[in-house]
Amino acid sequence: MAAVAIKTGMKAGMKIGVLARRSGLPVKTLRYYEDLGLLPAIGRSEGGYRLFAEESLRRLAFIRRLKTLGLSLEEIQGCLVVHDAGDLPCGDIQIQLERQIGRIDAQIEELGQLRQELQGLLAGWQSDPAKEWDVICPNLRV
Amino acid sequence: MAAVAIKTGMKAGMKIGVLARRSGLPVKTLRYYEDLGLLPAIGRSEGGYRLFAEESLRRLAFIRRLKTLGLSLEEIQGCLVVHDAGDLPCGDIQIQLERQIGRIDAQIEELGQLRQELQGLLAGWQSDPAKEWDVICPNLRV
DNA sequence: CTAAAGTCTCCCCACGAGTGGAGAGTCATG
DNA sequence: CATGACTCTCCACTCGTGGGGAGACTTTAG
Numbered sequence: 509m510a511a512v513a514i515k516t517g518m519k520a521g522m523k524i525g526v527l528a529r530r531s532g533l534p535v536k537t538l539r540y541y542e543d544l545g546l547l548p549a550i551g552r553s554e555g556g557y558r559l560f561a562e563e564s565l566r567r568l569a570f571i572r573r574l575k576t577l578g579l580s581l582e583e584i585q586g587c588l589v590v591h592d593a594g595d596l597p598c599g600d601i602q603i604q605l606e607r608q609i610g611r612i613d614a615q616i617e618e619l620g621q622l623r624q625e626l627q628g629l630l631a632g633w634q635s636d637p638a639k640e641w642d643v644i645c646p647n648l649r650v
Numbered sequence: 651m652a653a654v655a656i657k658t659g660m661k662a663g664m665k666i667g668v669l670a671r672r673s674g675l676p677v678k679t680l681r682y683y684e685d686l687g688l689l690p691a692i693g694r695s696e697g698g699y700r701l702f703a704e705e706s707l708r709r710l711a712f713i714r715r716l717k718t719l720g721l722s723l724e725e726i727q728g729c730l731v732v733h734d735a736g737d738l739p740c741g742d743i744q745i746q747l748e749r750q751i752g753r754i755d756a757q758i759e760e761l762g763q764l765r766q767e768l769q770g771l772l773a774g775w776q777s778d779p780a781k782e783w784d785v786i787c788p789n790l791r792v
Numbered sequence: 793c794t795a796a797a798g799t800c801t802c803c804c805c806a807c808g809a810g811t812g813g814a815g816a817g818t819c820a821t822g
Numbered sequence: 823c824a825t826g827a828c829t830c831t832c833c834a835c836t837c838g839t840g841g842g843g844a845g846a847c848t849t850t851a852g
Contacts, residue, residue: 523798523799524798524799525797525798525799534840535798535799536841536842537839537841539799539800540841553848553849554848555800555847555848556799556800556801556848557798557799557800557848557849558799566786566792567786570786570787570792572792573792577764577767577771578764580838580839581838581839582838591787596779596781596787596788597786597787598775598776598777598778598779598787598788598789599777599778601787601789601790602772602775602777602789605768605771605772606772608768609768612761612764612765613765615757615761616761616762616765619754619757619758620758622719622720622754623751623754623755623758625719626719626720626747626750626751626754629719629747630747630751633740633744634740635740635741636738636740637738639738643708644708644709644712644733644739645712645729645733645738645739645740645743647740647743647744648712648715648716648743650708650711650712650714650715665819665828666829667827667829676810676811677829678811678812679809679810679811681829681830682809682810682811695818695829697818697819697829697830698818698829698830698831699818699819699828699829699830700829722808722809723808724808
């Protein structure tokens, strides 16, 4: 009985397939994250199988959330390193998110300019102009 | 005299280095374009060197222009095929550019939503909240 | 004990638009 | 004719985030 209690009570760690099912991520992705150091396993089974703690689920949720916010795995890892050092990563995450807003703004700006250029071109577009010998498309004065 | 006139008058074609200098593009890029079929050479010299016509310069200007407008080489090639068939590619280019505006709009929309999500998160951000045991960053309710 | 399912490592593939280099051949100038 | 500049082909690599599969091993259920 005690042995059973110990057995069921001791979480030796999930194998990767269980973590995959519980997190909804492919096994390949979990291995990839572990290789990157993003998702440390607590160890290996006797046969060499990766073993993950419950905490890995929180970690993966965190990673996924930051990924949907547009952070790269490298940036996410930066935050996790802080967390793993025992500190609250909120400050670092804030910085990353602000930087991300900056990137987005730059991109939107760039896209807006491009859009305007395209609009301007199309505004004066003649779909069937006179053929010119020295230009591929007379609408594009290159 | 006649021979000289023929010699100077006959443009046997530029070698790739000349085209590179005159177009401002790297030799490697020109070879790459030629491999893709984007920039046909008029032939080869006896020694196997690519020879390009003057027209290649216009072609490259065209390619560059459409590239700055955000079209892929594949899309550009689509337009050039029409041109090479002897037709005016204006209609096809117009379609591509309109499609490109559509892509840009979709991207801007997506970026705007992401930006808003980030803004919302940062609006209520607490850079030094109480530590919680079951969450990596209390600002991110994952 | 056996068969199936799970897991391991290792390597290649994808995308787009090139870039870099090796080794060999060609051309132009002195 | 020699030397340097030019060009050729072929191969690998870049960046990020994994996916696919082979071949071997481990674990689990019956």
